[in-house]
Amino acid sequence: MAWLVTGGAGYIGSHIVRAFLKEGIEVVVIDDLSSGHAEFVPADVPFVRGTLLDRDLLMRTFAEHTVTGVVHVAGYKYAGVSVQRPLHTYEQNVTAMATLLSAMQESDVGRMVFSSSAAVYGTPHTDLVTEDTPKSPESPYGESKLIGEWLLRDQAVAAGLHYTALRYFNVVGSGALDLRDTSPHNLFPLVFDALMEGRTPSINGDDYATPDGTCVRDYIHVADLALSHVAAARRLDGGEPVLPVYNLGSGDGVSVGQIMSTVSTVTGIAFTPVIGPRRTGDPDRIVASGELAARDLDWAMRHSLEEMVASAWGSRQAASDAEK
Structure with missing residues (x-):
């Protein structure tokens, strides 16, 4: 019996796969590699390359690997770009979800941990x-x-699906040197790429109603997030009650200015960020409570900001060394 991790070759999914393996839980990965990397999947983990829109492939995967639950991480995750590509976004995130749930129902796979997003709050x-x-x-x-x-x-009402959805904001850091965030839109990769190319990182506005004038957000370590996915799966496996949704939040947040300062300290590269104009719609502060997840899903902020930056920087350097 195994849990299927959709998007298990991606940044977040690959960390979840390793967290499951560390707990002795068998996993299978499906990923179309549109943003993931095959080398992120351990060699001894069954890897199915394909799309969740392929219902027949899902049915075969469930049968061949005796799948009993799904951690659904796969999706089109670029909020800004989704405004220009709405149809693609809905196909990848809604049609694919419906196809996945249909295949699960027919295959008697009745458990899901869904990787949702704090973007639902606006x-x-x-x-x-x-x-x-x-x-x-x-x-x-x-x-x-x-x-x-x-x-x-x-689907829970119609077919008795047991599930929970985990919402979170900004996922950073690395749990292993060979796993890293390669998104062209996320803050840490953008800052690291700028530094490695000799450019100065920029901040969008420094006149917000926050202590240092820069936006305050939740930043959580990817390895901490992965552990709560394991905890959610264990509760579902054990028939224990779970809430429909949980926030994985820090409760206090950090500012973009604090991140820039920490990056400079950790990397040893002195720089003063370029201050650009505000981005339309950016609120001063968005921070989530993680109390319910701490109660039920072993959620905790186990890494300091310095550790988040250092682990992410280490994986970025390792990748750069490997490319030489």
């Missing part, structure tokens, strides 16, 4: 986001994640 009008904060997504990406949660809710 711009919340509160200093601390909870699971009950009103949902008002502001991009096709955020909308598609919320629809994914609705599909799970409705």
Whole structure:
């Protein structure tokens, strides 16, 4: 019996795969490698290359590997770009989810841990986001994640699906030197690429209503997030109760300015960020409470900001050394 990790060759998915293996839980990976990397999947883990839109492939995978649960991480994750590619976003995140759930139902696979997103909240009008904060997504990406949660809710009623959805903001760091964030849109890769190319990283605005004038956000370590996915799967396997959704939040957050300062200290590269204009729609502060996940899913901020930066920088350097 195994858990299927969709998107298991990606940055987050590959960390989840390793967390499952460390706990002695058998896993199978499916990924179309549109943004993932085959080398992120351990050699002894069955790897199926393909799309979740291929229902027949899903059915064969469930049967061949005796899959009993799914950790659904795969999806089109670029919120900003999703505004220009709404149809693609909905196909990858909504149609694929419906196809996956259909194949699960026919194969009697009745458990899912869904990698959702704090993008479902849009711009919340509160200093601390909870699971009950009103949902008002502001991009096709955020909308598609919320629809994914609705599909799970409705399938639970219709077919008895046991599930939970985990919402989180900014995932950073690395749990292994050979795993790293390669997104062209995320803050850490953008900053590291700039430094390695001799450019000065930039900040979008420094006149926000925060202690240092830069935006405050939740940044959580990818290895901490992976552990809570394992905990959620174990609860589902054990028939223990879970909530429909959990926030994996820090409770306090850090500012972009703090991140830049920490990057300079950790890398040993002195720089003063270039201050650019604000981005439209960026709120001063968005931070989520992780109390419910701490209670039920072993959620904890086990890594300091310095450790987040150092682990991410180490994996970026390792990749650069390997390319030489």
